[in-house]
Amino acid sequence: MITFDQAKQHADDLESRHAERNSMFEDMEDMYLLEPPSLPSESWIKQTVSPSARNALLGAVRLMTATDPIWRVPASMEVDAQQEASRLETIANAIWTGAGRAARKPLHVDLVLSALMYGEVHLGINRVSDLIASANDENRERLQELASITPVLIDVINPRLGYPEFDRAGLYAYYSSREVRSGDVISRFGDLAAMQLRDRQPWDTVTECEYWDHKVHYLWVKEAQNPLIEAEHGLPCIPIVASIVEGSNLFNRSGQQSRQPFLYTLWKSGLWERETLTLTVMYSLIFSIGANPQFIYRRGDPSKAAPEADYSTPGGRIILDSGEDYAPLVKQILDPSLMQGLQLAQEQGTESTMFKQALGEPMSSGTAFSTVSLLSQAGRLPLVPYQRMGSFVIGEAMRTVFKLLKAGGGKSKAWGGNGVTEFKPSDLPDNPNIEARLEIEMPQDERQNAMIALQMTQGDAPLMSRARAREEYLGIGQPDEEEKAIWDEQASIMQFQMMLQQQAQQAQQQAQQQAQMAAIPPQGMGRMPMGGPGAQPGLEQTGAEPGLPGVAAGAPLTPRNEPPMPEGGLM
Secondary structure: OOOHHHHHHHHHHHHHHOHHHHHHHHHHHHHHOOOOOOOOOOOOOOOOOOOHHHHHHHHHHHHHOOOOOEEEOOOOOOHHHHHHHHHHHHHHHHHHHHHHHHHOOOHHHHHHHHHHHHOEEEEEEEEHHHHHHHOOHHHHHHHHHHOOOOOEEEEEEOHHHEEEEEEOOEEEEEEEEEEEEHHHHHHHHOHHHHHHOOOOOOOOEEEEEEEEEOOEEEEEEOOOOOEEEEEEOOOOOOOEEEEEOOOOOOOOOOHHHHOOOOOHHHHHHOHHHHHHHHHHHHHHHHHHHHOOOOEEEEOOOOOOOOOOEOOOOOOOOEOOOOOOEEEEOOOOOOOHHHHHHHHHHHHHHHHHOOOHHHHOOOOOOOOOHHHHHHHHHHHOHHHHHHHHHHHHHHHHHHHHHHHHHHHHOOOEEEEEOOEEEEEOHHHOOOOOOOEEEOOOOOHHHHHHHHHHHHHHHOOOOOOOOHHHHHHHHOOOOOHHHHHHHHHHHHHHHHHHHHHHHHHHHHHHHHHHHHHHHHHOOOOOOOOOEOOOOOOOOOOEOOOEOOOOOOOEOOOOOOOOOOOOOOOOOOO
């Protein structure tokens, strides 16, 4: 087991080896935050920072975070295995969503931003139960409320503050440092911290350092001598996920070359700085010459000074004496080479990041749809490495979460998209195999993917199962649950339709019964003889006239054995 002094020496070595990396990371942040490079500070210079790097990076983030991560647990085709896999996918989705609720934003937004800006992602994972056990009375109640939302907290750590050490098996050790207030340290660690920081005011800044490997956990304040935490953590793994998203170790160079952020080419080539310089020169000339133009003054009397001109407002007056001439110096404000240089820098910048069409920039009205679609798809290719590694990091984070919750014991609950999901350690596998996938989506992709999914699942010999199509093309994380929801919905619709049919049949039967009841005379009233008193015996009231049995009253009289007269009279 590594001692505390050895851990501090290892931490110092990691910090030293990552110095060049951190310098690059600071420059990446400057490009994203529109911090200008060093330029002359003359009063006429209007410093203008190019937004192209920030726009490209934000556009890439929006493309990669348009949908939530899709969870998948590989399983055999057996029903029990499929049900167990679906259950684990539901748990993973609930945990990830609940942790995002606790962080007040979807976790994959900052994760993708970190992957693109730094080419590196660091995640810190804390069991809420551990935080409750070590919290003071003031914070314990708040953490207990948090436990009803998520069993873990997942923090996206700025890679500039973290120093990972990898071996062939993955993450071997991890050191991090951050600036905090001494009062916050004392509130968390009590008298032990108060004794070490007794010479500090609560608002003073100190550097909190933390070291993890597979056996030990150390935490200390750089300005003090002794550790605040010194223990064998007993966890099944390091509660940290760290991964280099884009880069290579083939060149055996410094940390700058092993990390390849999304803006690396713009930064290393100097294109962003040159674009910023060109924009600064152009806008400075526009403001200095356009707002305060140069004039030619021809004196009538050489002994007189130049006339006073009012430049305080547009259209200011200039008073000249007779014989004097005052005219603007007509010249081109911007040299064409400036525009050419700017256009070249922008084109090369686009080649170094991604096509603007992939970010939804409209093209000319005459451009064919196939061309637009091709450019849109091809423009996203630079994001594929970040998509794949970002997906890997999210899956690795959930595997770590499962291991920690499996070892922690006790029931857990997470507030996901489908409500509260409760589970216990026995519901989690010993060696979790769960995958996540980030999609690079645009609105038009949804319609296209829906058509593909429909085509792939139709016919007597479908090319893909409906569950797989929902997962691959529609981005449905739990396709089995979606299938069940569809069947439940159809069953409800059929039940409702049957109820309506039954109600219609009942109404029809009631109407028929009422009609039959209306045709039956009241009981006790038989047939009365026609004519009342004195009527012919045996003549019943059948509607026939007297002497003409069987002929209805008012019917025309037709001679026997003769055909009836046609309508319209005689022909």
